[in-house]
Amino acid sequence: MTPAFPPLPDLILEPLVRAALDEDLGTYGDITTRTVIPAGTRYKARIRAREAGIVSGMQLAAIAFRLIDPALVLRVHCPDGAPFGPGDTLAEIEGEAASILSAERVALNFAGRLCGIATLTAAFVAETRGTRTRITCTRKTTPGLRLVEKQAVLHGGGFNHRFSLSDAILIKDNHIAAAGGIAPVLAAVKARASHMMRVEIEVDRLEQLAEVLDQGGADVVLLDNMDTPTLRKAVAMVSGRLVLEASGNMRLDRIAEVAATGVDYISVGALTHSVRTLDLGLDF
Template identity: 50%
Template sequence: MLERRQIQRVVDLALDEDAPFGDLTSQTLVPPTAVARAELVAREPGVLAGAEVFEIAMTTLDPTVKVTLEAADGEAFGRGSVLARVEGPARSVLQAERVALNLVQRMSGIATLTRTYVEAVAGTAARVVDTRKTTPGLRALERHAVRCGGGHNHRYSLSDAVMAKDNHLAVIPDVTAALRQARIDLPHTTHIEVEVDRLEQIDAVLESGAAHTIMLDNFSLDDLRAGVAKIAGRALVEASGGVTLDTIADIARTGVDVISVGALTHSVRALDLGLDMSVS
């Protein structure tokens, strides 16, 4: 789950980046007694992610700013929906506005895109997961947004699991022996995944008896089906590489267990949300 400390770290860095010496415009032009009332409004339909992030971003600079959330993470909304209401000192609201919007717009964009991928594989057993192709420093937020869209998370970091990819295998002289030794050396709780890019590589991985998941990278549909048949339940089967909305349904129907989609985070468009404000 996304923890407040993770959110606060990102928000603090973003606020400091955006106004290292304060908001010169608001401090110069906006009266210190002015009060702002604002609504977070959807300019297009989508799925919300980052409600708490928005609230923390709006209130960190000034705890007297009040945020009322009108929608929850994972909730679908239509164009014109009011997702949150904000009230407080105008200078504080204006200084926090862009950071709060940037984060909630990106997270909601990820959640919305993820929902479309998840809906595309409905009726199959395939699980849609993200990858480590996240924005540096924003991984916790982006991974949370994927879950808000109904997707699942892959390993969080390099420290979470063994995942032998093509560049690892290129420098391992005996893959079967290396994987067997890994099972001996690692705790029994450690997950081992191995990426292959050709059908003939599967046998060496299976022979080790060590892999929990075998990733079939950039396989054709026919080869995916053949790979699923060859593995025959002895490991989870993950499909990866160039997955799009046009191809994911066909990939899911090959019988794979997991489909990893880097585009959920590395190619997403921020959702169009706006903060409509009045000042008194």
């Protein structure tokens, strides 16, 4: 089956998986497996879903098995971005039983968490159907796992916000306070920012939005913690002149009404900071 999404280079992902394997193997490796599994024992194992969801993390699972034993053969049945149901086989691994067992937990930890992110993202995206609004993630990610967690958001049909502080200028409320207000902070952007850099500014009141429109210098406005009627007024005020992103208190049961206001993006930190790991298992 052709993957729905092009994979990232293994070279980028290997350090993440290697660190997880180092943590799990400890100072002396898998002593249980070495003690009870005779050398040369071969098995075929399956990664199976115990609940429905959206696939993500198969590439990292494959790297985990390969780093433990390059001779293992892994066949992915459900590529990243594909839906699956309870009992479905996501991948098969064949080879030395000891190698499969030693890589099992790290492979499932990555796949379960990333499937959880993709699945939750897909649920949020479903609430925007019939609108132009896109669901995007935030930088509220697990330290060290931002790249793969944001990739899982893509697998669920969402979009990515900044990967790092160096990707774009995002002026938050504390920046505004420290700089002395909206006018001076936007003046500083106009004077110092590269013409290649996108600029987003956060506002939480319509009076601030009016000042941003008057000052100029921003490409995107983040509408923070506004209720739905206020978001609707903000969309009318901007009238397509700037990209609008709604943020703050974006629960799943609220997404449809927020999308209906006409905002371009809804950013949801919960996609990565409050996700539930999906229940996957490895069966011999």
